[in-house]
Amino acid sequence: MARLVMKFGGTSVADLDRIRRAAGRVAAEVEAGHHVAVIVSAMAGETNKLVGLTGDASALHDAREYDAVVASGEQVTAGLLAMVLQNDGISARSWLGWQIPIHTDGVHGAARIESIDTAEIERRFDENQVAIVAGFQGLGPDNRITTLGRGGSDTSAVALAAALKADRCDIYTDVDGVYTADPSVVAGAAKLDKITYEEMLELASLGAKVLQTRSVEMAMNHGVRVQVRSSMNDTSGTLLVDEDEIVEQHVVSGVTYAPNEAKITLMQVADKPGVAAAIFGPLSDHNVNVDMIVQNISEDGKRTDLTFTVGRGDLDRAIAVIKEMKGAIDYKDLVSDADVVKVSIVGVGMRSHAGVAQKMFTALAEKNINIQVISTSEIKISVLIADDYSELAVRALHSAFNLDDL
Amino acid sequence: MARLVMKFGGTSVADLDRIRRAAGRVAAEVEAGHHVAVIVSAMAGETNKLVGLTGDASALHDAREYDAVVASGEQVTAGLLAMVLQNDGISARSWLGWQIPIHTDGVHGAARIESIDTAEIERRFDENQVAIVAGFQGLGPDNRITTLGRGGSDTSAVALAAALKADRCDIYTDVDGVYTADPSVVAGAAKLDKITYEEMLELASLGAKVLQTRSVEMAMNHGVRVQVRSSMNDTSGTLLVDEDEIVEQHVVSGVTYAPNEAKITLMQVADKPGVAAAIFGPLSDHNVNVDMIVQNISEDGKRTDLTFTVGRGDLDRAIAVIKEMKGAIDYKDLVSDADVVKVSIVGVGMRSHAGVAQKMFTALAEKNINIQVISTSEIKISVLIADDYSELAVRALHSAFNLDDL
Numbered sequence: 115m116a117r118l119v120m121k122f123g124g125t126s127v128a129d130l131d132r133i134r135r136a137a138g139r140v141a142a143e144v145e146a147g148h149h150v151a152v153i154v155s156a157m158a159g160e161t162n163k164l165v166g167l168t169g170d171a172s173a174l175h176d177a178r179e180y181d182a183v184v185a186s187g188e189q190v191t192a193g194l195l196a197m198v199l200q201n202d203g204i205s206a207r208s209w210l211g212w213q214i215p216i217h218t219d220g221v222h223g224a225a226r227i228e229s230i231d232t233a234e235i236e237r238r239f240d241e242n243q244v245a246i247v248a249g250f251q252g253l254g255p256d257n258r259i260t261t262l263g264r265g266g267s268d269t270s271a272v273a274l275a276a277a278l279k280a281d282r283c284d285i286y287t288d289v290d291g292v293y294t295a296d297p298s299v300v301a302g303a304a305k306l307d308k309i310t311y312e313e314m315l316e317l318a319s320l321g322a323k324v325l326q327t328r329s330v331e332m333a334m335n336h337g338v339r340v341q342v343r344s345s346m347n348d349t350s351g352t353l354l355v356d357e358d359e360i361v362e363q364h365v366v367s368g369v370t371y372a373p374n375e376a377k378i379t380l381m382q383v384a385d386k387p388g389v390a391a392a393i394f395g396p397l398s399d400h401n402v403n404v405d406m407i408v409q410n411i412s413e414d415g416k417r418t419d420l421t422f423t424v425g426r427g428d429l430d431r432a433i434a435v436i437k438e439m440k441g442a443i444d445y446k447d448l449v450s451d452a453d454v455v456k457v458s459i460v461g462v463g464m465r466s467h468a469g470v471a472q473k474m475f476t477a478l479a480e481k482n483i484n485i486q487v488i489s490t491s492e493i494k495i496s497v498l499i500a501d502d503y504s505e506l507a508v509r510a511l512h513s514a515f516n517l518d519d520l
Numbered sequence: 521m522a523r524l525v526m527k528f529g530g531t532s533v534a535d536l537d538r539i540r541r542a543a544g545r546v547a548a549e550v551e552a553g554h555h556v557a558v559i560v561s562a563m564a565g566e567t568n569k570l571v572g573l574t575g576d577a578s579a580l581h582d583a584r585e586y587d588a589v590v591a592s593g594e595q596v597t598a599g600l601l602a603m604v605l606q607n608d609g610i611s612a613r614s615w616l617g618w619q620i621p622i623h624t625d626g627v628h629g630a631a632r633i634e635s636i637d638t639a640e641i642e643r644r645f646d647e648n649q650v651a652i653v654a655g656f657q658g659l660g661p662d663n664r665i666t667t668l669g670r671g672g673s674d675t676s677a678v679a680l681a682a683a684l685k686a687d688r689c690d691i692y693t694d695v696d697g698v699y700t701a702d703p704s705v706v707a708g709a710a711k712l713d714k715i716t717y718e719e720m721l722e723l724a725s726l727g728a729k730v731l732q733t734r735s736v737e738m739a740m741n742h743g744v745r746v747q748v749r750s751s752m753n754d755t756s757g758t759l760l761v762d763e764d765e766i767v768e769q770h771v772v773s774g775v776t777y778a779p780n781e782a783k784i785t786l787m788q789v790a791d792k793p794g795v796a797a798a799i800f801g802p803l804s805d806h807n808v809n810v811d812m813i814v815q816n817i818s819e820d821g822k823r824t825d826l827t828f829t830v831g832r833g834d835l836d837r838a839i840a841v842i843k844e845m846k847g848a849i850d851y852k853d854l855v856s857d858a859d860v861v862k863v864s865i866v867g868v869g870m871r872s873h874a875g876v877a878q879k880m881f882t883a884l885a886e887k888n889i890n891i892q893v894i895s896t897s898e899i900k901i902s903v904l905i906a907d908d909y910s911e912l913a914v915r916a917l918h919s920a921f922n923l924d925d926l
Contacts, residue, residue, distance in 0.1 A: 130576050164596065170536050171600045172607035179606070182614050183599035186592035190570065193589035194577045200585070201578035208588050212618065213663060257619060 115147045116281040117239070121249065121271035124158035125288040126345035127191050130198075136286070136345060137198040140244060144204055149239040151278060153249040153271040154195055156187025161250075161264075177222035181251075181261045185211070188248035188267070196246045206244040209235070211251035211259060216270070218252035218260045225252055225260035226328075227269065230277040247274060265326035272329045276336035283338050285325065286345035291352030292317065292324055294517040295369045299505050302512065304520035306367060307350070310357045313367050316460040316494045320370045330354070357462050365463035365470060366515035371504050372456040375405070376429040377486065380436070382417040382446035392443050393420070393436065400435050402428045406456070406489040406498060417446075421487060423498060426452055454486065455504040458496040459511055471495050477514035483507050521553045522687040523645070527655065527677035530564035531694040532751035533597050536604075542692065542751060543604040546650060550610055555645040557684060559655040559677040560601055562593025567656075567670075583628035587657075587667045591617070594654035594673070602652045612650040615641070617657035617665060622676070624658035624666045631658055631666035632734075633675065636683040653680060671732035678735045682742035689744050691731065692751035697758030698723065698730055700923040701775045705911050708918065710926035712773060713756070716763045719773050722866040722900045726776045736760070763868050771869035771876060772921035777910050778862040781811070782835040783892065786842070788823040788852035798849050799826070799842065806841050808834045812862070812895040812904060823852075827893055829904060832858055860892065861907040865917055866900045877901050883920035889913050 120143065122136045136152075143150050155161075164184045168175050192208035199206035211218075214235065218225035235245045249267025254260040262269050268285060275283035292314065295303040309317075311334035318327040324342055333340045333354055343351025357363075383389055394404055407422040424432045429452055436448060464470045474495055478485060483506065487498035499507055512518055526549065528542045542558075549556050561567075570590045574581050598614035605612035617624075620641065624631035641651045655673025660666040668675050674691060681689035698720065701709040715723075717740035724733040730748055739746045739760055749757025763769075789795055800810055813828040830838045835858055842854060870876045880901055884891060889912065893904035905913055918924055 130573065133577070167536065167596070167600055168603060171539070171603040174607075175603045176606055176613075179599040179602045179614055182616070183596050183603075186595045189592045189595075190573070190589050193585040193587075194573055196585045197574060197577040197581045197589075200582055201580075207582075208585055210588070210665075259616075 115149070117149045117278055118143055119151050119153065119271050119275040119278065119280045119283040121153040121267060121283065121285045122155065122345060123267065123285070123287045124155040124161070126286050127154055127195065128158035130194070132345070133191070133195055134198055137195060137202060139286070139345070140199060141202055141204050144242070144244060149242075151235060151245040151247060151274055151280070152195065153247050153267055153274060154188060154191040155249050155267040157191055160187040160190070178256070178258050181222045181259045185248070185251040185259045185261050188250050192246045192248040199244060199246070204244060205242055206246055207238075209245055209247045211248060212253040214247070216252035216273070218254055218262070220254045220256055220260070222254065222258070222260050224263040225254060227252055227262070227273045230274060232274075232277045236278070263326075263328075268326040268329035269332060272332045272336070272338050272340060275338045276332065281339070283333070283340045284351075285340060285342045287324065287342060288344065288346065289324065289342075290344045290347070290349050291342050292322070292368070294367065294520060295508055295512050299508050300369070300512045302518040304517065306352050308353050308355050308360050309367055310360060310462050311354050312357070312493055313460050313462055314354050316458070316491070317368055317370055320372055320456070320458045320460070320494070320496070322370050363463050364461060364515070364517070365467045366459045366461035366517065368460050369508050369511045369515070369517065370458050370460065371508055372458075373501065373504065374426040375423050375454050375456050375498065376426045376450065376452040377421060377423050377454045377498060378429070378432060378436070379419060379421040379449045380443070380445040380447075381419050381449065383420050384444045385416055385418040389443065392439070396435050396439055397424075397432055400431060402432045402435065406487045406496065408487050423454070423456070423487065453501050454498050455501040456496050456498050457504060457507045457511065458494055459515065460494045462493050464493050464495075473514060474511060477510045478507055481506055481510050521555070523555045523684055524549055525557050525559065525677050525681040525684065525686045525689040527559040527673060527689065527691045528561065528751060529673065529691070529693045530561040530567070532692050533560055533601065534564035536600070538751070539597070539601055539604055543601060543608060545692070545751070546605060547608055547610050550648070550650060555648075557641060557651040557653060557680055557686070558601065559653050559673055559680060560594060560597040561655050561673040563597055566593040566596070584662070584664050587628045587665045591654070591657040591665045591667050594656050598652045598654040605650060605652070610650060611648055612652055613644075614652045614654070616654050618659040620653065622658035622679070624660055624668070626660045626662060626666070628660065628664075628666050630669040631660060633658055633668070633679045636680060638680075638683045642684070669732075674732040674735035675738060678738045678742075678744050678746060681744045682738065687745070689739070689746045690757075691746060691748045693730065693748060694750065694752065695730065695748075696750045696753070696755050697748050698728070698774070700773065700926060701914055701918050705914050706775070706918045708924040710923065712758050714759050714761045714766050715773055716766060716868050717760050718763070718899055719866050719868055720760050722864070722897070723774055723776055726778055726862070726864045726866070726900070726902070728776050769869045770867060770921070770923070771873045772865045772867035772923065773869075774866050775914050775917045775921070775923065776864050776866065777914055778864075779907065779910065780832040781829050781860050781862050781904065782832045782856060782858040783827060783829050783860045783904060784835070784838060784842070785825055785827040785855045786849070786851040786853075787825055787855065789826045790850040791822055791824040795849065798845070802841050802845055803830075803838055806837060808838045808841065812893045812902065814893050829860070829862070829893065859907050860904050861910040862902050862904050863910060863913045863917065864900055864902040865921065868899050870899050870901075879920060880917060883916045884913055887912055887916050
């Protein structure tokens with residue numbers, strides 16, 4: 115007998131037929147003798163609809179009211195799934211964030227879970243009752259509903275699994291698992307049976323939409339065994355594991371690309387202390403996230419070119435902020451380019467293998483792809499290239515690191 | 521400075537334009553210096569959609585899960601209205617039933633309000649904050665969401681007005697107020713400026729959809745000054761008042777008809793003690809509401825015909841229950857008729873005027889309308905007639921009691 119957390123995303127509970135299919139999966143685990151807590155998302159499209167309503171209601175809205183409105187979607191799914199399970203003879207009840215409660219901090223719209231009181235849910239496990247928990251929501255210190263940010267139901271699931279010391283946390287979604295690359299780009303992309311937490315963390319933050327970044331962090335910190343699998347079929351998915359659980363380690367586990375990037379270059383910036391702060395401080399104040407940054411060495415030690423990337427949606431705002439600060443920043447010209455893409459390779463094997471970067475650059479050079487910016491971490495190398503070449507680059511790298519043969 | 525409760529029904533918050541219009545009405549009261557609490561319904565159509573989902577999820581559903589699902593509609597409206605008001609520079613916050621809390625009993629799906637803790641709302645009145653309260657919902661003794669039954673937001677509004685000792689409770693809806701008859705049936709129907717609680721109670725329970733019956737009862741018991749008015753225009757509405765506040769009393773204030781009736785006659789029932797209990801007990805057990813009952817005097821003292829009415833939707837169930845009990849009840853034949861309608865006249869003036877029933881029966885007889893069943897209360901006379909004659913009967917009665925000339 116195991117203790118399981120199962121999480122169903124929006125497409126897996128999109129309508130009553132899908133909810134019934136999800137209920138069937140829950141019932142199978144219950145009948146196998148397991149104790150089950152289920153986290154549900156809102157029915158596909160509902161959250162977008164609610165977010166749209168709040169945007170139309172008020173451009174600058176109160177995040178507390180936003181949370182009250184947007185959290186209603188998960189409440190509906192939780193009640194419906196409980197009903198369907200009861201109808202199938204399975205004891206189940208729905209739980210809202212404030213009922214458990216799932217305590218969060220007070221950052222409405224992007225709250226962090228602080229603690230989950232699982233006593234009552236565990237007591238009911240002994241009566242073989244399934245807990246159906248509304249994802250994405252919690253209770254703030256102000257006794258109001260908080261939400262965890264888009265994709266927050268993944269975090270709800272992992273946090274609940276950690277609190278319950280669950281044996282596994284199965285994330286049911288619309289893909290079979292984590293792939294070596296986007297299968298729509300690379301025909302030979304293979305599903306990974308296992309991936310390390312760190313690799314998954316990099317992939318999530320590089321734009322792979324499989325799991326919310328924060329949920330991976332939390333799974334890593336609490337050693338939650340997360341499995342990503344499809345709600346549409348019975349194929350086994352991808353299990354997140356510690357590095358030592360992967361027997362045959364590849365140097366690179368995945369190739370990914372993030373399309374919504376934009377590049378800004380400030381020409382001939384004064385090369386003196388404090389100039390970076392003068393540029394990136396105001397951008398941060400205006401909620402512009404800066405990703406890659408590269409600064410050329412100036413020939414004369416007085417002027418330098420500074421290049422950085424931002425999300426494409428933030429480009430106009432970023433340019434406006436910088437132009438407004440032109441006097442303070444002291445640069446000659448601003449050049450921007452929205453037609454860029456960030457391509458990355460990720461793998462814990464990089465730590466023990468030399469020459470990975472060299473191999474990546476060579477593979478791109480062989481296809482005549484020009485690298486505009488480079489950034490690296492211990493287990494990741496990212497390059498910015500012209501977006502016309504994104505698919506070619508992903509395929510070339512997939513081959514270069516022998517992922518086609520998995 | 522007054523303390524006001526304003527309630528907006530589903531059609532008055534059907535979309536963001538309507539919500540903005542409602543916000544305008546709230547803003548006007550705030551700017552006039554009043555302290556305002558607002559009760560909102562779900563956006564028109566939302567509750568029906570949610571109720572439909574619960575029905576599809578499970579035919580025999582857990583009322584606690586039903587409540588969790590269905591209460592989400594009001595939550596959305598409350599948040600949106602708070603946002604729109606804030607956007608207009610009015611301090612406002614949304615309140616859910618469990619946050620205030622609005623304590624109810626544990627009868628999920630049809631809960632009764634037991635108490636409302638208004639301390640925090642009143643404290644915020646002093647800071648000129650508007651309370652936007654989700655209608656229709658409360659918190660049960662099991663710490664779960666309860667709902668008050670369809671139309672329950674009226675009751676939420678009156679209960680909150682009573683708890684706050686509000687100077688007035690304005691119910692904004694899609695009609696101008698309470699009319700002497702349905703204006704779509706009687707061209708000369710007039711809006712009443714005032715109506716007594718008792719008359720409104722009769723009208724509500726006779727099928728006038730203006731206010732939920734329980735809300736009128738509660739207003740009467742707590743002396744809440746309820747005004748029914750349109751959210752679409754600025755016409756003054758109808759005020760519910762005590763009898764002594766109405767200076768010029770009409771004998772009859774309104775003529776109404778309830779179309780969804782059905783009649784069952786049991787022929788030659790044994791005329792002995794306990795037979796009524798044998799019939800109506802099982803019907804009650806099967807949730808069939810019996811309305812009018814008439815029993816003919818038997819000629820020989822042994823057998824009698826018993827006629828009663830039920831809701832048309834309950835007719836098949838009622839017949840099935842009675843047929844199943846045929847042995848216990850001992851009747852010869854069952855005859856049913858779904859083509860009947862109940863026409864009623866209501867007025868506190870009946871108490872002091874003789875001959876009202878006679879006048880009613882004469883007016884119907886003059887139109888050759890046959891009366892099948894009669895039932896009366898102190899301020900109401902209802903007759904059951906063939907439904908072909910319903911509009912003719914309403915018009916004839918409206919004229920007979922001089923309501924055309926108001």
